[in-house]
Amino acid sequence: MDRLREMEVFVAIVDRGSFTGASEKIGLSVAAVSRALYSLEARLGAQLLARTTRSVRPTDAGVAYLDTCRKVLDTITDAEANLASYNVNPVGTLTVSAPVLFGQRYIAPLVNAFALRYPDVSINAVYIDRTTRLLEEGVDIAIRIGHLGDSTTFAVPLGFVQRRTYAAPAYLAAHGEPAHPRDLVSHDCVSFTGVTHPFEWVFSENGARLPVRLHPRMIVDLAPAAVSAAIDGVGITQLLSYQAAPEVQNGRLLPVLPAFEPESVPVNLLHVERRGASGKIRAFLEFVTETLRRNAQLQLVEGAAVVDATAPASSR
Template identity: 75%
Template sequence: MDKLREMEVFVAIVDQGSFTAASEKLNMSAAAVSRAVHSLEARLGAHLLARTTRSVRATDAGMAYLETCRQVLDAITDVESNLAVDSGNPVGTLTISAPVLFGQRFIAPLVNAYALRYPDVNVNAVYLDRPTRLLEEGVDVAIRIGHLGDSSAFAVKLGAVRRQTFASPAYLAGRGEPIHPRDLLAHDCVSFTGVSQPHEWLFYENAVRLPVRIQPRMVVNLAPAAVSAAMDGVGVTQLLSYQAAPEVSAGDLLPILRDYEPDSTPVSLLHMERRGRSGKIRSFVEFVTETLRKNTYLQGPPAL
Protein backbone atom coordinates (compact mmCIF):
# COMPACT_ATOMS: atom_id res chain seq x y z
CA MET A 1 0.00 0.00 0.00
CA ASP A 2 1.39 3.42 -0.94
CA LYS A 3 2.22 6.10 1.61
CA LEU A 4 -0.65 8.40 0.66
CA ARG A 5 -3.20 5.64 1.08
CA GLU A 6 -1.77 4.83 4.49
CA MET A 7 -2.12 8.50 5.41
CA GLU A 8 -5.74 8.46 4.27
CA VAL A 9 -6.44 5.38 6.37
CA PHE A 10 -4.83 6.92 9.46
CA VAL A 11 -6.78 10.19 9.10
CA ALA A 12 -10.04 8.29 8.53
CA ILE A 13 -9.54 6.22 11.69
CA VAL A 14 -8.99 9.33 13.79
CA ASP A 15 -11.91 11.20 12.21
CA GLN A 16 -14.31 8.25 12.41
CA GLY A 17 -13.18 7.02 15.83
CA SER A 18 -12.87 3.36 14.89
CA PHE A 19 -11.28 0.94 12.42
CA THR A 20 -14.71 -0.33 11.36
CA ALA A 21 -16.10 3.11 10.54
CA ALA A 22 -12.92 4.02 8.67
CA SER A 23 -13.12 0.85 6.59
CA GLU A 24 -16.72 1.67 5.66
CA LYS A 25 -15.85 5.24 4.71
CA LEU A 26 -12.92 4.14 2.57
CA ASN A 27 -14.70 1.07 1.17
CA MET A 28 -11.91 -1.18 2.42
CA SER A 29 -11.95 -4.35 4.46
CA ALA A 30 -11.20 -4.10 8.17
CA ALA A 31 -8.17 -6.31 7.63
CA ALA A 32 -6.80 -3.97 4.97
CA VAL A 33 -7.25 -0.99 7.28
CA SER A 34 -5.44 -2.80 10.08
CA ARG A 35 -2.57 -3.77 7.74
CA ALA A 36 -2.21 -0.17 6.60
CA VAL A 37 -1.86 1.06 10.18
CA HIS A 38 0.69 -1.62 11.06
CA SER A 39 2.69 -0.79 7.93
CA LEU A 40 2.58 2.93 8.68
CA GLU A 41 3.62 2.53 12.31
CA ALA A 42 6.42 0.12 11.35
CA ARG A 43 7.74 2.51 8.71
CA LEU A 44 7.67 5.49 11.10
CA GLY A 45 8.86 3.53 14.14
CA ALA A 46 6.18 5.06 16.35
CA HIS A 47 2.81 4.14 17.79
CA LEU A 48 0.24 6.49 16.24
CA LEU A 49 -2.95 5.08 17.74
CA ALA A 50 -3.93 4.05 21.25
CA ARG A 51 -6.54 1.29 21.11
CA THR A 52 -9.00 0.17 23.77
CA THR A 53 -11.94 -2.20 23.53
CA ARG A 54 -14.27 0.78 23.10
CA SER A 55 -12.35 3.48 21.26
CA VAL A 56 -9.34 4.50 19.22
CA ARG A 57 -7.49 7.78 19.70
CA ALA A 58 -4.30 9.30 18.40
CA THR A 59 -1.23 9.24 20.61
CA ASP A 60 0.89 12.36 21.05
CA ALA A 61 3.04 11.25 18.14
CA GLY A 62 -0.12 10.46 16.20
CA MET A 63 -1.55 13.95 16.77
CA ALA A 64 1.63 15.54 15.48
CA TYR A 65 1.65 13.27 12.43
CA LEU A 66 -2.08 13.82 11.89
CA GLU A 67 -1.67 17.51 11.15
CA THR A 68 1.06 16.79 8.61
CA CYS A 69 -1.13 14.17 6.95
CA ARG A 70 -3.99 16.64 6.68
CA GLN A 71 -1.74 19.25 5.08
CA VAL A 72 -0.38 16.78 2.54
CA LEU A 73 -3.78 15.34 1.68
CA ASP A 74 -5.35 18.80 1.47
CA ALA A 75 -2.64 19.97 -0.91
CA ILE A 76 -3.26 16.98 -3.17
CA THR A 77 -7.02 17.51 -2.93
CA ASP A 78 -6.64 21.15 -3.94
CA VAL A 79 -4.68 20.20 -7.05
CA GLU A 80 -7.11 17.46 -8.02
CA SER A 81 -10.10 19.69 -7.32
CA ASN A 82 -8.79 22.38 -9.63
CA LEU A 83 -8.24 19.80 -12.36
CA ALA A 84 -11.16 17.42 -11.93
CA VAL A 85 -14.01 19.08 -10.03
CA ASP A 86 -16.21 21.33 -12.09
CA SER A 87 -18.60 23.09 -9.71
CA GLY A 88 -20.29 24.54 -12.78
CA ASN A 89 -21.39 21.06 -13.85
CA PRO A 90 -21.61 18.86 -10.73
CA VAL A 91 -22.94 15.31 -10.83
CA GLY A 92 -24.18 12.71 -8.36
CA THR A 93 -26.77 12.54 -5.59
CA LEU A 94 -26.86 15.30 -2.98
CA THR A 95 -28.51 14.59 0.39
CA ILE A 96 -29.68 17.63 2.33
CA SER A 97 -31.39 17.89 5.72
CA ALA A 98 -33.12 20.82 7.43
CA PRO A 99 -35.73 21.46 10.13
CA VAL A 100 -39.26 20.98 8.79
CA LEU A 101 -40.70 24.51 8.77
CA PHE A 102 -37.33 26.11 8.03
CA GLY A 103 -36.90 23.72 5.14
CA GLN A 104 -40.39 24.36 3.82
CA ARG A 105 -40.02 28.13 3.91
CA PHE A 106 -36.39 28.72 3.02
CA ILE A 107 -34.60 25.59 1.80
CA ALA A 108 -37.13 23.89 -0.48
CA PRO A 109 -37.36 26.85 -2.90
CA LEU A 110 -33.55 26.95 -3.15
CA VAL A 111 -33.36 23.17 -3.63
CA ASN A 112 -35.86 23.44 -6.47
CA ALA A 113 -33.88 26.23 -8.11
CA TYR A 114 -30.63 24.29 -7.64
CA ALA A 115 -32.13 21.15 -9.21
CA LEU A 116 -33.23 23.15 -12.25
CA ARG A 117 -29.83 24.78 -12.62
CA TYR A 118 -27.84 21.54 -12.21
CA PRO A 119 -29.75 18.77 -14.01
CA ASP A 120 -27.01 16.16 -13.45
CA VAL A 121 -27.45 16.28 -9.66
CA ASN A 122 -30.21 14.25 -8.03
CA VAL A 123 -31.38 15.67 -4.69
CA ASN A 124 -32.54 13.78 -1.60
CA ALA A 125 -34.07 16.41 0.72
CA VAL A 126 -34.89 15.23 4.25
CA TYR A 127 -36.82 17.55 6.57
CA LEU A 128 -36.65 16.55 10.23
CA ASP A 129 -37.05 18.43 13.50
CA ARG A 130 -33.98 16.84 15.03
CA PRO A 131 -30.24 17.17 14.39
CA THR A 132 -28.98 14.74 11.76
CA ARG A 133 -25.65 12.95 12.08
CA LEU A 134 -23.95 13.67 8.79
CA LEU A 135 -21.58 10.72 8.63
CA GLU A 136 -23.84 8.11 10.18
CA GLU A 137 -26.90 9.08 8.14
CA GLY A 138 -25.15 9.83 4.85
CA VAL A 139 -26.09 13.52 4.80
CA ASP A 140 -23.97 15.82 2.63
CA VAL A 141 -25.31 19.18 3.83
CA ALA A 142 -27.35 19.95 6.95
CA ILE A 143 -28.96 23.14 8.19
CA ARG A 144 -28.57 23.41 11.95
CA ILE A 145 -30.35 25.88 14.24
CA GLY A 146 -28.51 26.05 17.55
CA HIS A 147 -25.11 26.46 19.10
CA LEU A 148 -22.60 24.01 17.71
CA GLY A 149 -20.55 21.80 19.99
CA ASP A 150 -17.31 20.08 19.12
CA SER A 151 -17.76 18.59 15.68
CA SER A 152 -15.72 17.34 12.79
CA ALA A 153 -18.15 19.06 10.41
CA PHE A 154 -17.34 22.32 8.66
CA ALA A 155 -19.77 25.12 9.53
CA VAL A 156 -20.85 28.08 7.42
CA LYS A 157 -22.74 30.74 9.40
CA LEU A 158 -25.95 31.82 7.68
CA GLY A 159 -27.61 34.06 10.26
CA ALA A 160 -29.42 33.94 13.57
CA VAL A 161 -32.91 33.67 15.04
CA ARG A 162 -34.32 34.44 18.46
CA ARG A 163 -36.69 32.66 20.82
CA GLN A 164 -39.69 34.96 21.18
CA THR A 165 -43.09 35.02 22.83
CA PHE A 166 -46.17 35.84 20.74
CA ALA A 167 -49.88 36.52 21.09
CA SER A 168 -52.65 37.69 18.78
CA PRO A 169 -53.94 41.28 18.97
CA ALA A 170 -57.40 39.94 19.86
CA TYR A 171 -56.03 37.87 22.75
CA LEU A 172 -54.08 40.82 24.13
CA ALA A 173 -57.10 43.10 23.80
CA GLY A 174 -59.21 40.68 25.80
CA ARG A 175 -56.68 39.47 28.38
CA GLY A 176 -54.15 42.28 28.56
CA GLU A 177 -50.46 42.10 27.74
CA PRO A 178 -48.11 40.41 30.23
CA ILE A 179 -45.39 42.84 31.30
CA HIS A 180 -43.13 40.37 33.11
CA PRO A 181 -42.65 36.65 32.32
CA ARG A 182 -44.16 35.68 35.67
CA ASP A 183 -47.40 37.32 34.52
CA LEU A 184 -47.84 34.29 32.25
CA LEU A 185 -49.12 32.38 35.28
CA ALA A 186 -52.37 34.29 34.79
CA HIS A 187 -52.51 33.63 31.03
CA ASP A 188 -53.42 30.76 28.74
CA CYS A 189 -50.30 29.35 27.10
CA VAL A 190 -49.67 27.17 24.05
CA SER A 191 -46.44 25.19 24.46
CA PHE A 192 -44.55 24.14 21.35
CA THR A 193 -42.25 21.31 22.38
CA GLY A 194 -39.82 22.02 19.54
CA VAL A 195 -38.73 25.25 21.26
CA SER A 196 -39.75 25.12 24.93
CA GLN A 197 -40.39 22.63 27.69
CA PRO A 198 -44.15 22.04 28.00
CA HIS A 199 -44.33 23.39 31.56
CA GLU A 200 -41.34 25.73 31.67
CA TRP A 201 -40.42 28.63 29.39
CA LEU A 202 -37.01 30.26 29.42
CA PHE A 203 -36.42 34.00 29.66
CA TYR A 204 -33.50 36.21 30.67
CA GLU A 205 -33.59 39.11 33.12
CA ASN A 206 -30.50 41.30 33.43
CA ALA A 207 -28.48 38.63 31.59
CA VAL A 208 -29.54 35.96 34.14
CA ARG A 209 -31.58 32.89 33.21
CA LEU A 210 -35.19 33.18 34.29
CA PRO A 211 -37.12 29.91 33.88
CA VAL A 212 -40.85 30.40 34.38
CA ARG A 213 -43.23 27.58 35.24
CA ILE A 214 -46.51 27.65 33.32
CA GLN A 215 -49.68 25.59 33.10
CA PRO A 216 -50.23 25.22 29.35
CA ARG A 217 -53.74 25.29 27.96
CA MET A 218 -52.42 23.38 24.93
CA VAL A 219 -49.24 21.43 24.07
CA VAL A 220 -48.29 20.87 20.41
CA ASN A 221 -45.29 19.36 18.64
CA LEU A 222 -45.53 21.34 15.39
CA ALA A 223 -44.74 25.02 14.95
CA PRO A 224 -47.62 25.66 12.50
CA ALA A 225 -50.04 24.27 15.09
CA ALA A 226 -48.70 26.67 17.72
CA VAL A 227 -48.90 29.57 15.27
CA SER A 228 -52.48 28.68 14.36
CA ALA A 229 -53.55 28.35 18.01
CA ALA A 230 -51.99 31.69 18.92
CA MET A 231 -53.58 33.42 15.92
CA ASP A 232 -56.98 31.99 16.89
CA GLY A 233 -56.59 33.43 20.40
CA VAL A 234 -56.12 30.17 22.27
CA GLY A 235 -53.20 31.66 24.17
CA VAL A 236 -49.63 32.96 24.25
CA THR A 237 -46.91 30.86 22.60
CA GLN A 238 -43.13 30.69 22.30
CA LEU A 239 -41.46 30.16 18.93
CA LEU A 240 -38.26 30.90 17.09
CA SER A 241 -38.57 34.26 15.36
CA TYR A 242 -38.57 32.88 11.81
CA GLN A 243 -41.44 30.51 12.62
CA ALA A 244 -43.85 33.39 13.19
CA ALA A 245 -42.21 36.01 10.95
CA PRO A 246 -44.90 36.04 8.19
CA GLU A 247 -47.67 36.30 10.78
CA VAL A 248 -45.88 39.13 12.57
CA SER A 249 -45.39 40.96 9.27
CA ALA A 250 -49.10 40.56 8.53
CA GLY A 251 -50.07 41.84 11.99
CA ASP A 252 -51.70 38.55 13.00
CA LEU A 253 -49.24 37.97 15.86
CA LEU A 254 -47.37 40.40 18.06
CA PRO A 255 -44.07 39.72 19.87
CA ILE A 256 -44.31 40.40 23.59
CA LEU A 257 -41.93 40.34 26.58
CA ARG A 258 -39.13 41.56 24.30
CA ASP A 259 -37.00 42.75 27.23
CA TYR A 260 -36.68 39.17 28.47
CA GLU A 261 -35.68 37.33 25.31
CA PRO A 262 -32.66 34.98 25.33
CA ASP A 263 -29.70 35.78 23.11
CA SER A 264 -29.93 34.96 19.44
CA THR A 265 -29.43 31.39 18.22
CA PRO A 266 -27.10 30.81 15.24
CA VAL A 267 -28.22 29.20 12.00
CA SER A 268 -25.44 27.25 10.27
CA LEU A 269 -24.84 25.11 7.21
CA LEU A 270 -22.80 21.99 8.00
CA HIS A 271 -20.89 19.71 5.63
CA MET A 272 -18.06 17.20 5.92
CA GLU A 273 -16.05 17.84 2.76
CA ARG A 274 -12.56 19.33 3.07
CA ARG A 275 -11.76 22.24 0.75
CA GLY A 276 -14.61 21.63 -1.68
CA ARG A 277 -13.54 18.16 -2.74
CA SER A 278 -17.08 17.41 -3.90
CA GLY A 279 -18.40 19.49 -6.77
CA LYS A 280 -22.03 18.85 -5.82
CA ILE A 281 -21.48 20.00 -2.22
CA ARG A 282 -19.38 23.01 -3.15
CA SER A 283 -21.86 24.12 -5.80
CA PHE A 284 -24.83 23.81 -3.40
CA VAL A 285 -23.06 25.67 -0.60
CA GLU A 286 -22.16 28.48 -2.97
CA PHE A 287 -25.65 28.48 -4.47
CA VAL A 288 -27.55 28.94 -1.18
CA THR A 289 -25.20 30.75 1.18
CA GLU A 290 -25.51 34.35 0.03
CA THR A 291 -29.26 34.07 -0.51
CA LEU A 292 -29.79 32.79 3.01
CA ARG A 293 -27.44 35.36 4.49
CA LYS A 294 -29.51 38.11 2.89
CA ASN A 295 -32.80 36.69 4.15
CA THR A 296 -34.19 39.26 6.58
CA TYR A 297 -35.93 36.57 8.63
CA LEU A 298 -32.52 35.05 9.43
CA GLN A 299 -30.98 38.23 10.71
CA GLY A 300 -32.98 37.86 13.90
CA PRO A 301 -35.22 40.65 15.18
CA PRO A 302 -33.15 43.41 16.77
CA ALA A 303 -32.47 42.97 20.46
CA LEU A 304 -33.99 45.60 22.70
Protein backbone atom coordinates in the same frame (compact mmCIF):
# COMPACT_ATOMS: atom_id res chain seq x y z
CA MET B 1 -14.83 -8.94 -3.18
CA ASP B 2 -12.39 -6.00 -3.31
CA ARG B 3 -11.98 -3.53 -0.49
CA LEU B 4 -13.72 -0.64 -2.26
CA ARG B 5 -16.78 -2.80 -2.92
CA GLU B 6 -16.85 -3.84 0.74
CA MET B 7 -16.69 -0.18 1.75
CA GLU B 8 -19.55 0.59 -0.62
CA VAL B 9 -21.62 -2.22 0.88
CA PHE B 10 -20.93 -1.01 4.44
CA VAL B 11 -21.93 2.58 3.60
CA ALA B 12 -25.08 1.37 1.81
CA ILE B 13 -26.15 -0.68 4.86
CA VAL B 14 -25.77 2.37 7.12
CA ASP B 15 -27.51 4.72 4.67
CA ARG B 16 -30.48 2.40 4.07
CA GLY B 17 -30.62 1.04 7.64
CA SER B 18 -30.81 -2.61 6.59
CA PHE B 19 -29.13 -5.35 4.56
CA THR B 20 -32.18 -5.52 2.29
CA GLY B 21 -32.05 -1.80 1.60
CA ALA B 22 -28.35 -2.01 0.80
CA SER B 23 -29.05 -4.91 -1.55
CA GLU B 24 -31.58 -2.81 -3.46
CA LYS B 25 -29.28 0.23 -3.59
CA ILE B 26 -26.17 -1.46 -4.98
CA GLY B 27 -27.68 -4.35 -6.91
CA LEU B 28 -26.32 -7.30 -4.91
CA SER B 29 -28.20 -10.11 -3.25
CA VAL B 30 -28.83 -9.88 0.49
CA ALA B 31 -26.53 -12.87 0.95
CA ALA B 32 -23.74 -11.11 -0.97
CA VAL B 33 -24.22 -7.99 1.15
CA SER B 34 -23.95 -10.08 4.32
CA ARG B 35 -20.81 -11.84 3.08
CA ALA B 36 -19.18 -8.53 2.19
CA LEU B 37 -19.89 -7.08 5.61
CA TYR B 38 -18.62 -10.16 7.44
CA SER B 39 -15.50 -10.21 5.26
CA LEU B 40 -14.84 -6.54 6.00
CA GLU B 41 -15.28 -6.98 9.76
CA ALA B 42 -13.05 -10.05 9.75
CA ARG B 43 -10.31 -8.25 7.85
CA LEU B 44 -10.47 -5.23 10.15
CA GLY B 45 -10.84 -7.29 13.32
CA ALA B 46 -13.66 -5.04 14.54
CA GLN B 47 -17.45 -5.11 14.69
CA LEU B 48 -18.74 -2.26 12.54
CA LEU B 49 -22.49 -2.73 12.93
CA ALA B 50 -24.70 -3.52 15.90
CA ARG B 51 -27.57 -5.69 14.66
CA THR B 52 -30.89 -6.33 16.34
CA THR B 53 -34.08 -7.80 14.98
CA ARG B 54 -35.39 -4.27 14.43
CA SER B 55 -32.42 -2.14 13.46
CA VAL B 56 -28.87 -1.96 12.17
CA ARG B 57 -26.66 0.88 13.39
CA PRO B 58 -22.92 1.57 13.38
CA THR B 59 -20.87 0.86 16.48
CA ASP B 60 -18.37 3.44 17.71
CA ALA B 61 -15.74 1.74 15.56
CA GLY B 62 -18.21 1.73 12.69
CA VAL B 63 -18.86 5.46 12.94
CA ALA B 64 -15.12 6.15 12.83
CA TYR B 65 -14.59 3.84 9.86
CA LEU B 66 -17.69 5.18 8.10
CA ASP B 67 -16.06 8.58 7.80
CA THR B 68 -13.03 7.04 6.10
CA CYS B 69 -15.19 4.99 3.75
CA ARG B 70 -17.21 8.00 2.66
CA LYS B 71 -14.06 10.00 2.10
CA VAL B 72 -12.53 7.28 -0.08
CA LEU B 73 -15.70 6.73 -2.07
CA ASP B 74 -16.33 10.45 -2.52
CA THR B 75 -12.75 10.95 -3.69
CA ILE B 76 -13.15 8.21 -6.30
CA THR B 77 -16.52 9.61 -7.44
CA ASP B 78 -15.08 13.10 -7.80
CA ALA B 79 -11.97 11.81 -9.58
CA GLU B 80 -14.05 9.87 -12.10
CA ALA B 81 -16.32 12.85 -12.64
CA ASN B 82 -13.34 15.13 -13.22
CA LEU B 83 -11.91 12.74 -15.80
CA ALA B 84 -15.19 12.72 -17.68
CA SER B 85 -14.86 16.35 -18.62
CA TYR B 86 -12.43 19.17 -17.90
CA ASN B 87 -15.32 21.53 -17.12
CA VAL B 88 -17.42 18.95 -15.31
CA ASN B 89 -20.64 20.01 -13.64
CA PRO B 90 -21.41 18.79 -10.09
CA VAL B 91 -22.74 15.23 -10.15
CA GLY B 92 -24.11 12.65 -7.76
CA THR B 93 -26.74 12.65 -5.04
CA LEU B 94 -26.86 15.57 -2.61
CA THR B 95 -28.70 15.08 0.69
CA VAL B 96 -29.87 18.30 2.33
CA SER B 97 -31.54 18.52 5.74
CA ALA B 98 -33.39 21.46 7.31
CA PRO B 99 -36.07 22.13 9.94
CA VAL B 100 -39.56 21.80 8.50
CA LEU B 101 -40.79 25.39 8.45
CA PHE B 102 -37.41 26.96 7.73
CA GLY B 103 -36.96 24.43 4.95
CA GLN B 104 -40.39 25.08 3.49
CA ARG B 105 -39.98 28.85 3.43
CA TYR B 106 -36.30 29.40 2.66
CA ILE B 107 -34.50 26.18 1.67
CA ALA B 108 -36.96 24.47 -0.68
CA PRO B 109 -36.99 27.37 -3.21
CA LEU B 110 -33.17 27.36 -3.28
CA VAL B 111 -33.04 23.57 -3.63
CA ASN B 112 -35.48 23.79 -6.56
CA ALA B 113 -33.40 26.48 -8.27
CA PHE B 114 -30.20 24.48 -7.64
CA ALA B 115 -31.77 21.36 -9.17
CA LEU B 116 -32.69 23.31 -12.30
CA ARG B 117 -29.20 24.77 -12.62
CA TYR B 118 -27.35 21.46 -12.03
CA PRO B 119 -29.34 18.70 -13.79
CA ASP B 120 -26.67 16.06 -13.08
CA VAL B 121 -27.21 16.35 -9.31
CA SER B 122 -30.01 14.33 -7.72
CA ILE B 123 -31.43 15.93 -4.57
CA ASN B 124 -32.60 14.17 -1.42
CA ALA B 125 -34.25 16.92 0.66
CA VAL B 126 -35.11 15.98 4.24
CA TYR B 127 -37.25 18.47 6.18
CA ILE B 128 -37.55 17.36 9.79
CA ASP B 129 -37.75 19.06 13.18
CA ARG B 130 -34.94 17.17 14.85
CA THR B 131 -31.17 17.33 14.75
CA THR B 132 -29.85 15.11 11.98
CA ARG B 133 -26.52 13.32 12.43
CA LEU B 134 -24.54 14.06 9.29
CA LEU B 135 -22.12 11.13 9.41
CA GLU B 136 -24.50 8.43 10.59
CA GLU B 137 -27.38 9.47 8.33
CA GLY B 138 -25.41 10.28 5.20
CA VAL B 139 -26.42 13.96 5.18
CA ASP B 140 -24.21 16.24 3.06
CA ILE B 141 -25.63 19.62 4.09
CA ALA B 142 -27.69 20.49 7.17
CA ILE B 143 -29.21 23.75 8.33
CA ARG B 144 -28.79 23.90 12.10
CA ILE B 145 -30.62 26.41 14.29
CA GLY B 146 -28.98 26.53 17.70
CA HIS B 147 -25.58 26.46 19.32
CA LEU B 148 -23.16 23.92 17.85
CA GLY B 149 -21.16 21.22 19.53
CA ASP B 150 -20.31 18.84 16.69
CA SER B 151 -16.57 18.87 15.99
CA THR B 152 -16.96 16.56 12.97
CA THR B 153 -18.52 19.28 10.86
CA PHE B 154 -17.64 22.58 9.24
CA ALA B 155 -20.05 25.41 10.00
CA VAL B 156 -20.87 28.28 7.64
CA PRO B 157 -22.56 31.08 9.67
CA LEU B 158 -25.76 32.39 8.08
CA GLY B 159 -27.18 34.71 10.74
CA PHE B 160 -29.31 34.68 13.87
CA VAL B 161 -32.94 34.29 14.84
CA GLN B 162 -34.66 35.30 18.06
CA ARG B 163 -36.81 33.31 20.47
CA ARG B 164 -39.91 35.47 20.89
CA THR B 165 -43.27 35.23 22.62
CA TYR B 166 -46.52 35.86 20.72
CA ALA B 167 -50.27 36.08 21.24
CA ALA B 168 -53.33 36.91 19.14
CA PRO B 169 -54.87 40.37 19.56
CA ALA B 170 -58.18 38.75 20.58
CA TYR B 171 -56.47 36.72 23.31
CA LEU B 172 -54.75 39.81 24.73
CA ALA B 173 -58.00 41.74 24.62
CA ALA B 174 -59.76 39.01 26.59
CA HIS B 175 -57.00 38.08 29.06
CA GLY B 176 -54.72 41.10 29.22
CA GLU B 177 -51.05 41.31 28.30
CA PRO B 178 -48.42 39.90 30.68
CA ALA B 179 -46.04 42.58 31.96
CA HIS B 180 -43.41 40.13 33.22
CA PRO B 181 -42.56 36.54 32.23
CA ARG B 182 -43.72 35.29 35.64
CA ASP B 183 -47.20 36.52 34.76
CA LEU B 184 -47.43 33.65 32.28
CA VAL B 185 -48.31 31.26 35.11
CA SER B 186 -51.79 32.81 35.10
CA HIS B 187 -52.16 32.65 31.30
CA ASP B 188 -52.98 29.88 28.85
CA CYS B 189 -49.79 28.87 27.02
CA VAL B 190 -49.01 26.77 23.95
CA SER B 191 -45.60 25.08 24.12
CA PHE B 192 -43.79 24.14 20.92
CA THR B 193 -41.25 21.47 21.82
CA GLY B 194 -38.98 22.38 18.90
CA VAL B 195 -38.13 25.72 20.55
CA THR B 196 -38.82 25.44 24.27
CA HIS B 197 -39.05 22.92 27.05
CA PRO B 198 -42.77 22.16 27.37
CA PHE B 199 -42.91 23.22 31.02
CA GLU B 200 -40.19 25.87 31.17
CA TRP B 201 -39.72 28.91 28.94
CA VAL B 202 -36.50 30.88 29.09
CA PHE B 203 -36.30 34.67 29.12
CA SER B 204 -33.63 37.23 29.95
CA GLU B 205 -33.76 39.92 32.65
CA ASN B 206 -30.96 42.44 33.15
CA GLY B 207 -28.63 40.20 31.16
CA ALA B 208 -29.34 37.12 33.29
CA ARG B 209 -31.12 33.94 32.28
CA LEU B 210 -34.69 33.85 33.58
CA PRO B 211 -36.48 30.47 33.42
CA VAL B 212 -40.21 30.42 34.06
CA ARG B 213 -42.11 27.25 34.98
CA LEU B 214 -45.43 26.81 33.20
CA HIS B 215 -48.45 24.54 33.04
CA PRO B 216 -49.21 24.76 29.28
CA ARG B 217 -52.72 24.47 27.99
CA MET B 218 -51.39 22.74 24.87
CA ILE B 219 -48.12 21.09 23.79
CA VAL B 220 -47.33 20.65 20.08
CA ASP B 221 -44.32 19.35 18.15
CA LEU B 222 -44.74 21.38 14.95
CA ALA B 223 -44.30 25.14 14.57
CA PRO B 224 -47.35 25.60 12.29
CA ALA B 225 -49.51 23.94 14.94
CA ALA B 226 -48.26 26.39 17.58
CA VAL B 227 -48.87 29.32 15.22
CA SER B 228 -52.39 28.10 14.44
CA ALA B 229 -53.25 27.58 18.11
CA ALA B 230 -52.01 31.05 19.03
CA ILE B 231 -53.96 32.68 16.17
CA ASP B 232 -57.11 30.86 17.27
CA GLY B 233 -56.70 32.26 20.77
CA VAL B 234 -55.80 29.02 22.55
CA GLY B 235 -52.97 30.81 24.33
CA ILE B 236 -49.62 32.55 24.25
CA THR B 237 -46.78 30.75 22.46
CA GLN B 238 -43.02 31.05 22.14
CA LEU B 239 -41.41 30.60 18.72
CA LEU B 240 -38.35 31.49 16.73
CA SER B 241 -38.80 34.88 15.06
CA TYR B 242 -38.98 33.59 11.47
CA GLN B 243 -41.67 31.06 12.37
CA ALA B 244 -44.22 33.77 13.14
CA ALA B 245 -42.97 36.46 10.74
CA PRO B 246 -45.91 36.33 8.24
CA GLU B 247 -48.47 36.33 11.04
CA VAL B 248 -46.80 39.32 12.71
CA GLN B 249 -46.73 41.18 9.40
CA ASN B 250 -50.45 40.67 8.82
CA GLY B 251 -51.35 41.48 12.42
CA ARG B 252 -52.69 38.05 13.36
CA LEU B 253 -50.04 37.71 16.09
CA LEU B 254 -48.45 40.31 18.32
CA PRO B 255 -45.16 40.03 20.23
CA VAL B 256 -45.38 40.16 24.00
CA LEU B 257 -42.67 40.57 26.64
CA PRO B 258 -40.18 42.03 24.12
CA ALA B 259 -38.01 43.47 26.90
CA PHE B 260 -37.31 39.95 28.19
CA GLU B 261 -36.20 38.21 24.99
CA PRO B 262 -33.31 35.77 25.54
CA GLU B 263 -30.11 35.91 23.51
CA SER B 264 -30.33 35.33 19.79
CA VAL B 265 -29.92 31.85 18.33
CA PRO B 266 -27.29 31.19 15.62
CA VAL B 267 -28.19 29.66 12.26
CA ASN B 268 -25.46 27.70 10.50
CA LEU B 269 -25.06 25.62 7.38
CA LEU B 270 -23.14 22.46 8.26
CA HIS B 271 -21.18 20.05 6.11
CA VAL B 272 -18.81 17.26 7.02
CA GLU B 273 -15.12 18.09 6.76
CA ARG B 274 -14.34 15.08 4.61
CA ARG B 275 -16.64 16.40 1.90
CA GLY B 276 -15.56 20.00 1.85
CA ALA B 277 -13.98 19.62 -1.59
CA SER B 278 -16.85 17.64 -3.14
CA GLY B 279 -18.08 19.37 -6.30
CA LYS B 280 -21.77 18.99 -5.52
CA ILE B 281 -21.35 20.32 -1.97
CA ARG B 282 -19.08 23.17 -3.00
CA ALA B 283 -21.58 24.20 -5.68
CA PHE B 284 -24.49 24.13 -3.23
CA LEU B 285 -22.59 26.17 -0.64
CA GLU B 286 -21.76 28.82 -3.22
CA PHE B 287 -25.33 28.78 -4.54
CA VAL B 288 -27.21 29.34 -1.26
CA THR B 289 -24.91 30.98 1.30
CA GLU B 290 -25.09 34.62 0.30
CA THR B 291 -28.81 34.43 -0.48
CA LEU B 292 -29.52 33.11 3.01
CA ARG B 293 -27.24 35.67 4.63
CA ARG B 294 -29.26 38.43 2.97
CA ASN B 295 -32.54 37.00 4.26
CA ALA B 296 -34.15 39.67 6.46
CA GLN B 297 -35.30 37.04 8.96
CA LEU B 298 -31.66 36.16 9.73
CA GLN B 299 -30.48 39.75 10.12
CA LEU B 300 -30.18 39.74 13.88
CA VAL B 301 -27.13 40.88 15.81
CA GLU B 302 -25.67 38.20 18.06
CA GLY B 303 -26.95 38.57 21.58
CA ALA B 304 -29.46 41.28 20.68
CA ALA B 305 -32.96 41.52 19.27
CA VAL B 306 -32.14 43.84 16.38
CA VAL B 307 -34.15 43.17 13.21
CA ASP B 308 -34.24 44.61 9.73
CA ALA B 309 -35.55 48.17 9.83
CA THR B 310 -38.19 47.40 7.20
CA ALA B 311 -39.68 44.59 9.27
CA PRO B 312 -42.72 45.37 11.41
CA ALA B 313 -42.12 45.52 15.15
CA SER B 314 -43.10 42.90 16.93
CA SER B 315 -41.72 26.47 12.25
CA ARG B 316 -37.52 25.16 12.60
